[in-house]
Amino acid sequence: MLQTGNRIKVSVLVAARNEENNIERCLESLNELNFPKENIEIIIGDDNSDDLTEELVARFIWDKPQFKCIKITKQLAGLKGKANVLAQLAHEATGEYFFYCDADIAVQPIWITQMLAHFRRETGVVIGVTRMKHVHLLADLLSMEWLFALTATRFFSLFKIPITGMGNNMAVTREAYFAIGGYEKIGFSIVEDYTLFMGIVKQGFDFQMAYKREVISISEPMNTFHELLRQRKRWMQGVMDSYWLTRLSLFVSSLIVPILLLISIWLPINPLSSIIQYYILITGISLTAVLMLRQFDLWKAALLFWFYMVSIGLIMLVNYYLPSKTIWKGREY
Structure with a gap:
C-alpha cells in the first residue's frame, strides 16, 4: 500500500543555494523517477539565492504538480545554511519517508524504489552511494575517494558500527526524524547530514546501507584545487x-x-x-x-x-x- 492515511509515501527534500549551473540537471533526474507521481512530492528550498536558481526552478516546475519550491528567507531555531533549509522543508513535507539529495546531484530513475527496499520496521535511516561525473582525472579520484569511504562504511555497517551519513543520498523515516526533534533539536552543524544520521542512530533506530549500483547518484565534481580545499575544510569539521x-x-x-x-x-x-x-x-x-x-x-x-x-x-x-x-x-x- 503506497499511502498511509492522508500521507503520501515519499518527500524528496532538496536544499539549493546559487545552483544555477546544476539545478536543472538535478530536477530533470527527479522528474524521471520511476515512482507513482501521486505518491511523491519534491520540495526545493531556495536558500535565498542571488543567482538564477529560483527562476530556473520556477520555470521547470510550473506544469509539474509533484514539485514545489519554497524560498527560505528566515532562520529557524538559530539554524544556518543547509540545516536551516532542510528543517523548514521537513515541516512542509507530508511523506512517510524523507529522501535527501543535493542540487548538484542526478539520481537514477529507480533510486526511490531501491532505497525503500532497505527499510525494515526498525530502520530509521538508509544511506546510498554517490560518485562524481566522469569528466577528468581529478573527478575520477574524487569518485574513488567516495567509493573507498563508502566501502569501508558498508563493511562496518555489517557489524552495526555507525560511521557517517550522506546528505546527497540518504533517506530517513518521518518517525525517526521527528523522534529526535529534527534539526531544531539537533542544533546547527555545518555537516548536517552526519549529525542527522548519528542523532537517529543514537535514538535507537537501526541504519542500513544500500551498497549497490542501482542507487548510485552522480555528483558534479570539484573542478579546481581551490574549490576542493574549501569543500574539505567543511568536511573535516x-x-x-x-x-x-x-x-x-x-x-x-x-x-x-x-x-x-x-x-x-x-x-x-x-x-x-x-x-x-x-x-x-x-x-x-x-x-x-x-x-x-x-x-x-x-x-x-x-x-x-x-x-x-x-x-x-x-x-x-x-x-x-x-x-x-x-x-x-x-x-x-
Missing part, C-alpha cells in the same frame, strides 16, 4: 565530530608514510616494504569497490588512489588546522 574510528583512520592514512619512516628508526622494519604492502591493501579495497559496484571506468583511478589519498589526507589536516574561516556557498561559518 564532520570528521572531527565523528566516530573515533573515523578520526583515527584519517590520521593513520594521512600520516602513514612519516609514521613508518619514524618507526623504522627504532624497530627492525623495512619502511619501503611496509609502504608497498599498504599500497596493495588500499588498491585492493579500491578495486573491490570498482568491481562490486561495477564502476569499471574508475579502474585507473583505483590504481592511483593510494597516492591521492596519502596526499589529500595530509593537505586536509593542515588546511583544517590553519586559522581560517570555513566558507561554503558564499557564507562564512
Whole structure:
C-alpha cells in the first residue's frame, strides 16, 4: 500500500543555494523517477539565492504538480545554511519517508524504489552511494575517494558500527526524524547530514546501507584545487565530530608514510616494504569497490588512489588546522 492515511509515501527534500549551473540537471533526474507521481512530492528550498536558481526552478516546475519550491528567507531555531533549509522543508513535507539529495546531484530513475527496499520496521535511516561525473582525472579520484569511504562504511555497517551519513543520498523515516526533534533539536552543524544520521542512530533506530549500483547518484565534481580545499575544510569539521574510528583512520592514512619512516628508526622494519604492502591493501579495497559496484571506468583511478589519498589526507589536516574561516556557498561559518 503506497499511502498511509492522508500521507503520501515519499518527500524528496532538496536544499539549493546559487545552483544555477546544476539545478536543472538535478530536477530533470527527479522528474524521471520511476515512482507513482501521486505518491511523491519534491520540495526545493531556495536558500535565498542571488543567482538564477529560483527562476530556473520556477520555470521547470510550473506544469509539474509533484514539485514545489519554497524560498527560505528566515532562520529557524538559530539554524544556518543547509540545516536551516532542510528543517523548514521537513515541516512542509507530508511523506512517510524523507529522501535527501543535493542540487548538484542526478539520481537514477529507480533510486526511490531501491532505497525503500532497505527499510525494515526498525530502520530509521538508509544511506546510498554517490560518485562524481566522469569528466577528468581529478573527478575520477574524487569518485574513488567516495567509493573507498563508502566501502569501508558498508563493511562496518555489517557489524552495526555507525560511521557517517550522506546528505546527497540518504533517506530517513518521518518517525525517526521527528523522534529526535529534527534539526531544531539537533542544533546547527555545518555537516548536517552526519549529525542527522548519528542523532537517529543514537535514538535507537537501526541504519542500513544500500551498497549497490542501482542507487548510485552522480555528483558534479570539484573542478579546481581551490574549490576542493574549501569543500574539505567543511568536511573535516564532520570528521572531527565523528566516530573515533573515523578520526583515527584519517590520521593513520594521512600520516602513514612519516609514521613508518619514524618507526623504522627504532624497530627492525623495512619502511619501503611496509609502504608497498599498504599500497596493495588500499588498491585492493579500491578495486573491490570498482568491481562490486561495477564502476569499471574508475579502474585507473583505483590504481592511483593510494597516492591521492596519502596526499589529500595530509593537505586536509593542515588546511583544517590553519586559522581560517570555513566558507561554503558564499557564507562564512
